[in-house]
Amino acid sequence: MNIELICSGTELLTGKLNTNASFIGEQLSILGLDLSLITTVADRKNDFAKILSLAKSRSSVIIITGGLGPTFDDITVETVSEILGIKTYKDKNVQLAICQFFEKRGITTPSANNERQSYILENAKVLDNRFGTAPSQMLHFEHISDNKKTRKTIFLLPGPPRELKPMFQEKVIPYFKSYQLGMKKSLKLHICGMAESLVDEKIRATIDLFADNNDVEFSILAHQSLIDVKIAVKGEDELLVDETINNIKNEFVNILGDNIFGYNDDTLESTVQQLLIENKKTISVAESCTGGMISSKLTNIAGSSLCFKQSVVTYSNESKITLLNVKDETLKQFGAVSENTANEMLNGILNLSKSDYAISVTGIAGPNGATEDKPIGLVFIGISYKGDNEIFKYNFLGTRTDIRERATTVALDSIRRKILKTKNKTKLSKGK
């Protein structure tokens, strides 16, 4: 099966990241299917028509994203109609669904433009869009070349990632699954606290054991301070595939230990949340330079109210004093960015919230605010379990955003390790 992706959208040619392409590529590769080609083309009918003509003859499945919106530059349906020679009709049900979508939002008369979205290709299957007005369409068509007829398939999917992603998973993946022979499964390990090259060095011997085995693939990818190691295994026997993945995983766990913080969809914050809920513990946060980033991560997951009590963003000195009881002398003698301030912020938030664990962060994110002895990137991170405080000092490099993101990641990883350590302690003392 030759699967080709066409992404329509002028913005994708002028700087916007094509996250749909990587999402679709990844989803298909989990199924063991690979995209053969990705073409990004402007919302211009002429350009789009040329690429579609090429795709029609060279690929057996064409996936199109974008160009289903209500405005003048949304040209996917009419171009597909023209190039495949298939008529369109105005679909009553789709029109009704669009009206209902707007009614939910308190708008009774959708704009005339939205009417354009109810045109459907003849014989196409309409795929409902839960998150937007543009319905998706799926169609089989016949391509004739050298007097030979071939049955091909085309998908018309929306461009906005928040519509595309659920649509792809719910409506398109099942189609490919039904066509699949054999299987490919994969497992991602998430690692924090080690450099990519060190991870590579440590697991190299295991990877080399599979050098001659084409059914087993490894990849390693670093983004910010996090490393992903992916194990992919092909085969026809599901039990054997699972066993192979599991054996390799266990080997990596032996080598990398607690540096692995999760698998597949896990994130640092979901791991921290899970550890807290499992141990029936609560957390609170006092942030300065991270400005709410740690809190917003910890509350981004359903169920966070079970473990997250509160946080304060004490940006000004004044608020550090009034909210967290940081001493005026401490700020004067050591400065807002200091071990002492981080420690008092930690005590302050513990007092305020009565939570079990706490995080405090104070630092210089830049580009301004550096002094002779305090460079941009200097960050103090405090973590505590019931008053057992630890303060770490870091010098992060990069832009303001880099520094804030790294501080957030390191703070979450530090509290994760603290929970693991204190959890084991409790177990040990119970065992006595």
Next chain:
Amino acid sequence: MNIELICSGTELLTGKLNTNASFIGEQLSILGLDLSLITTVADRKNDFAKILSLAKSRSSVIIITGGLGPTFDDITVETVSEILGIKTYKDKNVQLAICQFFEKRGITTPSANNERQSYILENAKVLDNRFGTAPSQMLHFEHISDNKKTRKTIFLLPGPPRELKPMFQEKVIPYFKSYQLGMKKSLKLHICGMAESLVDEKIRATIDLFADNNDVEFSILAHQSLIDVKIAVKGEDELLVDETINNIKNEFVNILGDNIFGYNDDTLESTVQQLLIENKKTISVAESCTGGMISSKLTNIAGSSLCFKQSVVTYSNESKITLLNVKDETLKQFGAVSENTANEMLNGILNLSKSDYAISVTGIAGPNGATEDKPIGLVFIGISYKGDNEIFKYNFLGTRTDIRERATTVALDSIRRKILKTKNKTKLSKGK
């Protein structure tokens, strides 16, 4: 000039984000040049050769990234050689540079594989790579079609983003600058508080005035609750180009008014920050369901300490009471997600921070926590200027993340409008 980008790399078809494509697209669009097409193709000679043949005939400049490495699947040089019919030779200087690159890293004998990287296309200009072993190449070639010769240009650039980005800026951008005739400038308008289709409808008459003018282009893009309208104008006279853009902009400002919150690199939060600093005013935030997202946005910009005082994330009822003085009776009678609670949170944060403006948010982000009369997505947003409180009620749709993001956007947009309104009031009373 028709510029086409070909990205070679199997990993880009199986889930890796193509950051090179967005980088190159953005860099060229700053120069007023647009990519006409991006094709992502696997490191397979057959596939790559087909795309290169198409590119050779349809584009005047071809930029290739990837496939210059030392391993077997790096096939760019040999495929270009074959398709363009240009021989290669082993370049002594390049070979020397590769050896020196390894010596710096303490490796005296580069692997035999690295020798492959010293093959250069005849008559190509070698572009040194400061960050890796693969040299880039730039070559003019003649394409003959319908007995007509056309001079075309091809760039062979490395795939790793940390090599590609400096290489592109230092060696490729100057080439395009030297060839530039005339110019293309663009302006982006950012809009909040209107549906995409309504924006389209309102500005349609203006856009239609330019229907026959190929030098003026419009595009419209919605992401989350924000709409971008881009005006792009080509021409040879810079003053005329500027004037055209400015006239269209003024027309759109007349039509869309305060719904336009900024231009080009502006964001909602940077606009709010700028308004606050201009008016020497401060802000504080009390967040519940947004969990720190509003605060982290407002502190994401350098200089935020000039206007951002503090925020609290009062997730639990307990913290709403102790930190913000929300009344126990209010929580019992109306619930944590209610107009009354939003109002008391607003008073609480104003009391605590003594800031001029304040935002409060309380809502149900889901997927749990809904009751019979309070559905998922119900959010109360409070804004205040010195005790003049307004509370708005919303029913947002979508996932937990969608609801939190929409609440954040609407809260920032509401406070922006409040600042505009109160700023004008002060002016009016001064005028009395």
